[in-house]
Amino acid sequence: MNRPRITDVARLAGVSTATVSRALSRPERVSAETRATIERAIAETGYRLNHAARNLRHQRTGSIVALVPNLANPYFSQILSGIATVLSPAGYNLLVADTRTTNPLRYADPSHADGLIVLDGSVPPSVLIERPTVVVSEQIPGLSAPGVLIDNEAAAAMAVTHFADLGHRKIGHVTGPRGNVLTEQRLAGTERAASARGLPAPVLIEGDFSLASGRRAAQAWLEMTDRPTGMFLASDEMACGFIGELQRHGIGVPRDVSVIGFDDIEMVEHLTPGLTTIRQPRGAMGCVSAERLLAILNGNDDESDTILPVELILRASTAIPR
Template identity: 35%
Template structure:
């Protein structure tokens, strides 16, 4: 069975509507754009014509004339695997979507290459396809994104890796304090050999949580050398946990920089005969669905992922509308106690 290109009908233009309604193109344009300076009966006549012809304005022509695309890019420099694998993104995206849906903008998700955006991504962002961008999950090496805001407004999810002089807008939590918070809970539980599974070192949030862990241990006079790096995936968390157990079989606590990694870590602990939390207490991060999906509920540092999404979207809309806004918004975290610690 081969193709037989269906005859696409020609879309009606502003011109056609004007003829149909017996007015000028300017007037139709005004009606379409909701200008107040049009007499009521003309509005009626034009809308009727629009209805009859099933007119939908051509986006390209509109954008060319008024320099607005009414589109926003959601840039996620992660491969699809990780994007879909970590519920954190789902939460963030729902927050963003909820706000954008109620606006006149459409949201265009762009999964970008981690570490260095492709020429295609750059051309997309710079070629007038979108009016603004939200960048989530930023890595070092993604410096392009921090310069992007000289061309279009940008809001980051999480303080960008190298905040440049301009000062990029962002929504974040205090990851260092949050890391300390989770770690302190382990200390308060009486744990003394406390390890951490950190996120990739090219991400600011990972570095900050790691620093928080170290600070809490040092403040308590405990050793802060048990570090393994994961990649924010379940498998990465498992691998890191194995490494830690090999180095220090007697560890009794671990602060893990994401719930998804904690899931992997806990299954390794159990398969190696450690009881959680009795033998090893585990504190995660995010309070994402991953924290409650397994058999043992994960005690974790909650960050308001969905709210971060809505704040990012609101901030960008304000920027686009020229409404004065805060450029940095730091949301609170809190400890959520479940079974694992």
């Protein structure tokens, strides 16, 4: 037995398919009596709407695609989770594409998705102009899509200011890869805040956000003659690597050096010592980006960026310098 179609319901209810369709999508356009008959027929046949057919007619797909650089990375999956909370009640499906394994071009196609949420700053803007797009976390140069961002400069300034408040004077900063938007913004904030508090220019070490580069930064720190007492690292992963490597060399955190990270990924709460860090509101970033995209799809959006507030989470990796 085949799946019942709208025709079957219509026949059983003794009305046209048009009426059944209307009873489903705009019940108020159908008389109460007919509606009841139709509902009975639907129940009897076990009819269920074919979304593919409806979507074809409506020239939409009912899906939103999220482009993530690495699905296995918890940083992104928490944003995804926020996106899902908003999309699902709105009746949209969430399609997830890992840009390492999937060609993003595939989803620029209108017959795949109604809109895109881009979590990967390295996606070429040419891919994205075809569909409504919102970018999260990383702005894409050359793309005029609304972004859901944080104020990286102010966030970095918070970290440095915290060091200053504790009495640190010699600050170090481990950056992300040079040229990256996030890197430059966090660096600018670091230098601005240091100068605003009358501290000497921060010592810079280049990293690449990865754990390994944090370890290398620790080596660099160990070799310094005049070591910074407060180290601000542009990602929590680097901070983990940094602390781990120092501990291996008998350096105490925060006894010998205070450390601040960036992101507040889940694990850093459980490190010993717990990592003081800048929390990005990842769930909220996901929610807001989904809301913004839905607004665009509904035709009421203002094109502006949304800046979400960050928070300095105080844990045990920072202390007064000795």
